[in-house]
Amino acid sequence: MKSHPSGESFSLKGRFWIEGPQGAFLGHGRIRLLERIREHGSISAAAKSLKMSYRRAWMLVDAINRQCAKPLVITSTGGKGGGGAILTENGQRAIQQYWEVSRRFEEFLQSENAHWSF
Amino acid sequence: MKSHPSGESFSLKGRFWIEGPQGAFLGHGRIRLLERIREHGSISAAAKSLKMSYRRAWMLVDAINRQCAKPLVITSTGGKGGGGAILTENGQRAIQQYWEVSRRFEEFLQSENAHWSF
Numbered sequence: 001m002k003s004h005p006s007g008e009s010f011s012l013k014g015r016f017w018i019e020g021p022q023g024a025f026l027g028h029g030r031i032r033l034l035e036r037i038r039e040h041g042s043i044s045a046a047a048k049s050l051k052m053s054y055r056r057a058w059m060l061v062d063a064i065n066r067q068c069a070k071p072l073v074i075t076s077t078g079g080k081g082g083g084g085a086i087l088t089e090n091g092q093r094a095i096q097q098y099w100e101v102s103r104r105f106e107e108f109l110q111s112e113n114a115h116w117s118f
Numbered sequence: 119m120k121s122h123p124s125g126e127s128f129s130l131k132g133r134f135w136i137e138g139p140q141g142a143f144l145g146h147g148r149i150r151l152l153e154r155i156r157e158h159g160s161i162s163a164a165a166k167s168l169k170m171s172y173r174r175a176w177m178l179v180d181a182i183n184r185q186c187a188k189p190l191v192i193t194s195t196g197g198k199g200g201g202g203a204i205l206t207e208n209g210q211r212a213i214q215q216y217w218e219v220s221r222r223f224e225e226f227l228q229s230e231n232a233h234w235s236f
Contacts (some may be wrong), residue, residue: 014134021127068236108226118186
């Protein structure tokens with residue numbers, strides 16, 4: 001590889017998200033919510049751990065599920081703020097795929113950095 | 119390539135920018151400003167064409183130039199809003215490099231799309 005002495009000060013940064021049939025589908029924030037639901041077993045506990053309102057968390061989960069052939073999260077009965085929630089196999093796979101893309105995305109950004117010098 | 123019938127509805131989206139030694143260096147907005155400076159030959163005309171204040175455009179150019187060994191834009195004398203501005207060779211190269219990265223970035227996003235199905 002060629003040497004780019006002044007290129008070390010410049011780096012490529014970026015963000016990504018997955019767009020679904022109805023707009024935003026999965027980004028970093030929603031993946032974090034799904035991971036917390038997996039961890040806590042309920043939407044309300046997940047929301048609380050993220051200092052997010054239950055209403056907002058529920059709406060995000062609903063926005064995710066509505067765009068999929070198979071839901072990513074299944075909730076069991078219970079009143080507002082009650083009941084449990086689990087990640088489906090599809091949900092587990094979505095989280096895994098997200099982090100795999102994230103790794104390749106970071107690799108892409110890294111691979112571009114050698115090109116920069118101004 | 120494998121067929122992913124339900125994957126067509128999902129696509130990877132993203133944005134990128136170049137971070138310099140003092141933070142944000144070049145993103146889509148700044149590149150557009152540089153291109154307008156090249157086109158119009160002055161910061162004030164470039165700013166006007168983007169419905170941006172002269173002050174803001176000047177500060178963006180200053181923020182860009184301060185981070186480089188060689189400036190991307192050189193201004194000739196003239197009062198506030200007067201004088202001319204030209205892109206240096208380094209400035210021309212920055213625009214070209216930005217769009218080359220942009221093309222590879224879009225290619226990366228496209229290359230990931232086949233992986234998605236939910």
